[in-house]
Amino acid sequence: MEIGPILRALTRNKLGVILISLQIAFTMTVMVNAVFIINERSKLMARPSGLDEPNMFYLRSTGFGDQFNSEITEQDDLELLRNVPGIVDATAINSIPISGGGSSDGLRLEDDPTLPSIPAAVYFTDERALNTMRLNLIAGENFSGSDVLHQRSSEGRNYPMAVVSLALAEALFPEEGQTAVGKIFYNDSNPVQIIGIVERLQAPWTNSFFVEQAMLVPLNFISSTSTYLIRTEPGQRDRLMVETEELLAGNNSNRIIRDLKSMDETREESYRLDSSMATILFVVILTLVFITSMGIVGLAVFGINRRRKQIGTRRALGATHAEILRYFMLENFFISGVGVTIGAVLTIAFSIALSSLFEMPTMGWYYTPAGMLILIGIGQLAVLGPSTKASRIEPAIATRSI
Amino acid sequence: MLNMKNIRKVFRTDLVETCALDDFSLTVDQGEFVTITGPSGCGKTTFLNIAGLLETHTSGLYLLDDVDVSQLGDYARAKLRNQKIGFIFQSFNLMPDLNLFDNIDVPLRYRGMKSAERKERIDKALDSVGLFARRKHVPAQLSGGQQQRVAIARALVGDPLFLLADEPTGNLDSNTAKGVMALLEEINDSGTTIIMVTHDQSLAQQSKRNIHILDGRISNASNETANKEATAA
Ligand SMILES: Nc1ncnc2c1ncn2[C@@H]1O[C@H](COP(=O)(O)OP(=O)(O)OP(=O)(O)O)[C@@H](O)[C@H]1O
Ligand SMILES: [Mg+2]
Numbered sequence: 038m039e040i041g042p043i044l045r046a047l048t049r050n051k052l053g054v055i056l057i058s059l060q061i062a063f064t065m066t067v068m069v070n071a072v073f074i075i076n077e078r079s080k081l082m083a084r085p086s087g088l089d090e091p092n093m094f095y096l097r098s099t100g101f102g103d104q105f106n107s108e109i110t111e112q113d114d115l116e117l118l119r120n121v122p123g124i125v126d127a128t129a130i131n132s133i134p135i136s137g138g139g140s141s142d143g144l145r146l147e148d149d150p151t152l153p154s155i156p157a158a159v160y161f162t163d164e165r166a167l168n169t170m171r172l173n174l175i176a177g178e179n180f181s182g183s184d185v186l187h188q189r190s191s192e193g194r195n196y197p198m199a200v201v202s203l204a205l206a207e208a209l210f211p212e213e214g215q216t217a218v219g220k221i222f223y224n225d226s227n228p229v230q231i232i233g234i235v236e237r238l239q240a241p242w243t244n245s246f247f248v249e250q251a252m253l254v255p256l257n258f259i260s261s262t263s264t265y266l267i268r269t270e271p272g273q274r275d276r277l278m279v280e281t282e283e284l285l286a287g288n289n290s291n292r293i294i295r296d297l298k299s300m301d302e303t304r305e306e307s308y309r310l311d312s313s314m315a316t317i318l319f320v321v322i323l324t325l326v327f328i329t330s331m332g333i334v335g336l337a338v339f340g341i342n343r344r345r346k347q348i349g350t351r352r353a354l355g356a357t358h359a360e361i362l363r364y365f366m367l368e369n370f371f372i373s374g375v376g377v378t379i380g381a382v383l384t385i386a387f388s389i390a391l392s393s394l395f396e397m398p399t400m401g402w403y404y405t406p407a408g409m410l411i412l413i414g415i416g417q418l419a420v421l422g423p424s425t426k427a428s429r430i431e432p433a434i435a436t437r438s439i
Numbered sequence: 440m441l442n443m444k445n446i447r448k449v450f451r452t453d454l455v456e457t458c459a460l461d462d463f464s465l466t467v468d469q470g471e472f473v474t475i476t477g478p479s480g481c482g483k484t485t486f487l488n489i490a491g492l493l494e495t496h497t498s499g500l501y502l503l504d505d506v507d508v509s510q511l512g513d514y515a516r517a518k519l520r521n522q523k524i525g526f527i528f529q530s531f532n533l534m535p536d537l538n539l540f541d542n543i544d545v546p547l548r549y550r551g552m553k554s555a556e557r558k559e560r561i562d563k564a565l566d567s568v569g570l571f572a573r574r575k576h577v578p579a580q581l582s583g584g585q586q587q588r589v590a591i592a593r594a595l596v597g598d599p600l601f602l603l604a605d606e607p608t609g610n611l612d613s614n615t616a617k618g619v620m621a622l623l624e625e626i627n628d629s630g631t632t633i634i635m636v637t638h639d640q641s642l643a644q645q646s647k648r649n650i651h652i653l654d655g656r657i658s659n660a661s662n663e664t665a666n667k668e669a670t671a672a
Contacts, residue, residue: 355521
């Protein structure tokens with residue numbers, strides 16, 4: 038091994054080494070942080086909503102004219118929908134999980150507006166929501182049809198009971214969590230009793246900090262627009278989406294059917310920004326890594342061409358193919374080593390800045406060493422070709438060329 | 440020690456075949472100082488490269504230290520070069536990025552020698568060419584003559600069987616050249632075999648044995664030893 042001489046020779050060509058190691062350092066900083074962001078985004082995207090999304094869709098009915106009776110229409114529609122073969126269940130609900138639009142309330146443990154409140158998404162719906170969404174009830178029970186209040190939104194939004202997500206139960210009653218059934222919380226000055234807890238139910242807002250805090254309440258708003266959430270037997274969704282739209286449109290001519298959409302589409306739309314950001318970051322990483330690899334190859338080829346005669350001389354003095362190959366691999370290893378060391382410092386600094394500026398979680402410790410190893414590996418790969426070529430330089434170069 | 444019989448070297452390119460050495464036979468014994476002369480392109484460097492295992496010959500027999508080297512692979516040839524041959528080049532061929540110590544260290548590292556022994560040998564070699572004090576300098580800080588001394592130290596440091604020098608004074612002014620020649624003679628006097636290519640007729644005449652090459656063949660081997668061999672052949 039000739040570590041000492043390689044290092045000493047490198048210090049005589051500082052500029053090239055510094056430039057390329059800075060490039061490696063920057064590439065590593067961007068790469069590691071971007072991978073972290075991509076991973077965080079994918080984690081967000083992978084969170085389950087609690088719903089049986091692949092088999093669900095929804096649509097809206099908006100009535101018009103004097104003859105339209107929204108209460109009766111809604112009753113009729115739900116009755117009709119629930120009897121369609123292939124439809125497991127249907128419910129009327131004010132908003133759709135992860136869709137981006139919905140309603141929330143600030144909840145307190147006491148009737149005292151000066152206390153801090155805990156936010157939660159509220160789904161105003163009926164007793165069939167639980168089954169329609171296929172939520173996993175882990176404690177307590179669902180409300181019944183007779184619990185459901187029917188009122189206009191102008192009459193207020195008071196509800197005496199709720200089925201809450203476990204995350205909401207834990208946020209309200211950290212001590213009790215799953216055993217919080219029966220507990221009371223306040224929505225403004227109205228007491229609400231937790232009658233059931235579901236394992237998971239997400240809010241409509243995917244980027245919200247309280248996305249996991251949501252509840253179903255037995256309150257049905259009478260309005261000219263009804264939103265129907267529907268679950269089908271597996272594999273029947275696409276067919277039933279078409280048929281349902283036609284069925285409802287034909288059932289009542291004083292309304293229009295709109296916003297027909299599957300939960301899969303909804304998820305796709307809600308996370309479109311996240312997934313396109315991940316794609317962009319991925320392209321940025323590939324581009325940077327490519328450019329840096331080219332830089333490494335360029336520096337290696339340049340250095341090898343500059344030293345052809347030296348290489349020939351080394352061969353004349355007894356270096357084997359393998360020793361020449363190893364020389365240039367080691368040289369690159371040291372250059373990359375400087376790069377990833379600077380890179381490690383930059384990476385950590387950048388990630389601290391990112392997490393404090395954008396309230397992102399802090400990066401796992403393993404990201405930085407993994408990034409170092411990967412970039413060293415990329416460097417070694419990049420330099421393998423030029424080094425192999427260098428090792429094939431004829432020893433006769435030592436005497437033949439001037 | 441060095442024994443060549445009917446060596447032939449043909450360079451083939453796409454268009455032409457050049458016969459750089461033809462029917463070339465030569466024996467060099469321990470302790471000799473042989474000069475090689477001849478017009479440009481006659482095959483002097485080609486001979487040296489074959490002798491030094493930098494190039495392979497096309498046909499003929501080459502025994503180096505009684506070993507037939509024709510069949511050796513690249514690895515074995517590299518090891519033989521490292522252990523048995525010292526090279527001195529016209530343009531010195533020092534590593535510009537390494538100081539003198541590291542330069543002389545190059546062949547020893549390829550031999551896998553322990554650091555303590557390397558240091559001892561390098562210091563001795565530097566001392567013998569009078570450059571110990573400059574061991575931390577890089578070649579660019581030295582004059583041509585000094586650089587060639589470093590190259591000589593590098594060639595000697597591994598105790599080779601013989602030195603091969605291709606116009607070692609070709610890049611030096613005549614005074615400096617004399618100094619380098621004196622050093623080489625001193626080295627030869629202490630027992631090291633030297634084979635040296637030169638353009639300088641006066642240097643050739645001074646040497647104990649001179650081989651003159653014309654068009655890849657030995658044209659007249661002059662001086663006593665060579666004459667002996669010519670009659671024997
Ligand atoms: N790699 C090669 N490919 C083709 N021909 C070559 C090659 N090397 C040398 N030759 C040819 O072989 C012949 C002998 O070359 P060589 O270098 O041995 O001459 P030389 O005696 O050392 O000349 P000089 O005094 O100019 O150094 C020349 O005709 C040269 O052109
Ligand atoms: Mg020549």
